Amino acid sequence: MAIHQQLLQQKLSEKGLKATPQRIAILDAIYTLNNHPTAEQITDFVRAAHPTISIGTIYKTLDTFVKKNVIHKVSTPDEVMRYDGILTPHHHLYHTDSNVITDYVNEELDELLKTFFEKHAIEGYEINSVKLNIYGNSNEHPK
Amino acid sequence: MAIHQQLLQQKLSEKGLKATPQRIAILDAIYTLNNHPTAEQITDFVRAAHPTISIGTIYKTLDTFVKKNVIHKVSTPDEVMRYDGILTPHHHLYHTDSNVITDYVNEELDELLKTFFEKHAIEGYEINSVKLNIYGNSNEHPK
């Protein structure tokens, strides 16, 4: 278990959730896998330590976590849901070629957007949050 | 048929696609329904004129259209794919309460974003496009 169990247990109790071994393992999986894992990736990870955990439990637990605001659900261009353990506001970089999603945080950008939408209110619409989806590719190893 | 058939036919031929009645009807449906219809909504619309069209055909056709860049596929917070006949760049307003998605176009915003990302290149990453997801609700009829 990569993250100290007490911390995970505490996190669950804080939200009024029973700290079962399965839940601790699932939360650990999300934090350890870190990069927006799918339910399947979480299952694979958790099964290493809990071979008998069922998919139903995984989904129910993830659902509970989302409802209790322990994690977020992220929709992706392909039709699989992903889960995100990072709750501070951030944008997403979609790596089109590798299907990887990384986080993008930039306060200056957020400030810019905030100012823009204060000046340009959308008629009849109240903005709750603004998230950028940035599509592109790694250019680390150009051909 | 809401949109003149010749135009639809032409649009298909341009992309090297055979202009079958089914394809014309599906394209018409997307343009007529207009606001990011689901495959189901498209099917319902098309069945009014083509009662025997099969769901398989709808999906295959939509897929072909996306591949040939006749339409775009839009992923949504709930797990249904939607299709978009408007190919000019635009952002999306997610109406959380009603599940409606409307378009948001603002050149000043796009200019702002372009300038921002020119100044703040993301290391190792080449941006292809930037799309805003704006979440919120209508405040037209406040309680």
Added chain:
DNA sequence: GTCTCTGCAAACGTTTTGCAAGTAG
């Protein structure tokens, strides 16, 4: 002891597939 959670298996809705027959170019 109570109330919630787990595991299992069945069901669900959406999307994909394989194939034979049909049709646009």
Added chain:
DNA sequence: CTACTTGCAAAACGTTTGCAGAGAC
């Protein structure tokens, strides 16, 4: 005429559900 498209049915896929037994508090 030929290659692509259609319709159909079956199946794949990710996810949800119901229920009986197990476990956290």
